[in-house]
Amino acid sequence: MPPSTASSFIPKRNPVNRPKSVRRYNFVIIPILSYALFMASIIASGALFIYQIRVHAQLASAVRNLEEQIGNFNDTDLNRVIDFDQRLELANKMVASHVSLGSILSILETVTAETVQFKNLKIDRKDDHTLTVNAALVTSSLDGALFQRATYAASSLITSTKLSGISLVPGGVASDGKTTTKGSVGFSAEFTFSTDKILYKPLVQEGAGAGSAHTETIKPVSSIAPKPVVASSSKKTTL
Amino acid sequence: MSNYSLFTQLGMIGVAVAILFVYIKPTYTAIQTTLDTTQTYLEEADKVKKVDDLLTEKVSKVDAVSAADMAALKRYVPDSVDDVLVMKDLQAIFAALAFPLEGLTAGGAGAATAQPGVLGGAGLVPHTFSLSTKVSYDDLKTLLKVLEANNYLLQVNSLSLAPSDSGLIGVSMSLATFSRATTTAKAVAVGEEPL
Numbered sequence: 449m450p451p452s453t454a455s456s457f458i459p460k461r462n463p464v465n466r467p468k469s470v471r472r473y474n475f476v477i478i479p480i481l482s483y484a485l486f487m488a489s490i491i492a493s494g495a496l497f498i499y500q501i502r503v504h505a506q507l508a509s510a511v512r513n514l515e516e517q518i519g520n521f522n523d524t525d526l527n528r529v530i531d532f533d534q535r536l537e538l539a540n541k542m543v544a545s546h547v548s549l550g551s552i553l554s555i556l557e558t559v560t561a562e563t564v565q566f567k568n569l570k571i572d573r574k575d576d577h578t579l580t581v582n583a584a585l586v587t588s589s590l591d592g593a594l595f596q597r598a599t600y601a602a603s604s605l606i607t608s609t610k611l612s613g614i615s616l617v618p619g620g621v622a623s624d625g626k627t628t629t630k631g632s633v634g635f636s637a638e639f640t641f642s643t644d645k646i647l648y649k650p651l652v653q654e655g656a657g658a659g660s661a662h663t664e665t666i667k668p669v670s671s672i673a674p675k676p677v678v679a680s681s682s683k684k685t686t687l
Numbered sequence: 688m689s690n691y692s693l694f695t696q697l698g699m700i701g702v703a704v705a706i707l708f709v710y711i712k713p714t715y716t717a718i719q720t721t722l723d724t725t726q727t728y729l730e731e732a733d734k735v736k737k738v739d740d741l742l743t744e745k746v747s748k749v750d751a752v753s754a755a756d757m758a759a760l761k762r763y764v765p766d767s768v769d770d771v772l773v774m775k776d777l778q779a780i781f782a783a784l785a786f787p788l789e790g791l792t793a794g795g796a797g798a799a800t801a802q803p804g805v806l807g808g809a810g811l812v813p814h815t816f817s818l819s820t821k822v823s824y825d826d827l828k829t830l831l832k833v834l835e836a837n838n839y840l841l842q843v844n845s846l847s848l849a850p851s852d853s854g855l856i857g858v859s860m861s862l863a864t865f866s867r868a869t870t871t872a873k874a875v876a877v878g879e880e881p882l
């Protein structure tokens with residue numbers, strides 16, 4: 449049996465009339481947030497304004513510094529250095545292509561047999577690295593021509609040799625029946641020389657002793673052509 | 688704090704947001720740009736300083752070259768060539784060696800690219816000369832040695848040798864000397880006193 453509630457002295461609340469709990473929204477966060485945001489924006493603006501002034505000052509300083517650096521740059525010095533550098537490079541190129549034609553003649557002297565004679569000779573500079581020598585030669589026999597061809601071919605100083613136009617003039621008794629004529633063999637030769645084998649070498653190196661056995665000396669050029677022709681100190685030459 | 692009405696609070700948030708978008712954000716962007724620009728200026732100033740230092744170093748090297756060497760360099764690579772002075776030099780060489788000079792002509796200055804294979808294309812202007820003489824073989828070698836030892840380049844571009852009736856060798860040669868292909872530098876002509 450269910451207990452009676454009417455007998456209790458404790459007031460009972462009717463479940464139907466139970467008061468609804470009022471749900472309170474937490475509006476405390478909004479004032480804090482609004483205040484914080486507002487103050488933060490004000491402070492950030494102030495800080496940013498000051499920082500901007502500082503950054504602008506830094507920029508002005510950097511610009512001034514650059515202008516000073518540019519102002520310190522000396523165009524005249526730059527042109528002087530460029531001029532010197534250009535001149536030096538050109539001098540190097542010129543020295544690198546400065547060959548001694550006397551060396552060519554000496555080489556040909558060395559590798560040519562005594563029985564072979566040059567009738568004419570022409571040296572032409574093909575480019576900065578090659579010189580060609582065309583010559584008409586004459587010798588007494590075909591054996592001499594063969595020997596000479598082998599000698600030229602064996603020379604390491606001559607880049608290439610080409611013999612052509614070989615003609616034989618046989619010897620015999622002259623029309624008067626008394627004198628005899630010698631036979632001869634004529635041929636053309638074309639030699640090619642590489643400039644690195646015949647580069648001009650100063651005759652006396654600077655600092656070489658006066659009695660040095662390894663230096664070749666010639667009559668001082670300055671003594672034969674006083675003003676225009678003197679030794680170039682840029683080439684470390686003393687004549 | 689709680690004294691503010693909700694409307695005021697919302698207004699403060701709105702003002703804060705407005706400040707953020709109207710002032711703070713653009714200013715921050717501007718500051719970033721200014722910082723980048725400052726950095727660029729600093730880098731450029733640094734580069735200029737480095738170049739300036741390098742230039743100072745090079746200038747000191749150039750200044751270390753003796754006056755005699757500098758003069759010799761300018762004589763070897765002149766800015767211009769006076770054909771008459773070169774001819775006078777050649778004549779002086781022949782006179783000093785006591786060799787007969789049978790003919791001497793100046794071919795004038797060629798274009799810088801006229802002879803690409805013979806230093807012409809290397810920023811140099813060739814000035815050509817032709818001469819002829821009759822000498823013995825030994826004298827020819829002496830002549831070539833003297834020409835090679837000249838203080839400015841006298842490059843023999845071609846040399847023809849042929850026997851003559853007198854027993855000497857008939858020599859024809861084509862010479863070239865060079866000047867720098869430039870119009871900006873102050874002229875230092877062959878034969879002039881160096882600067």
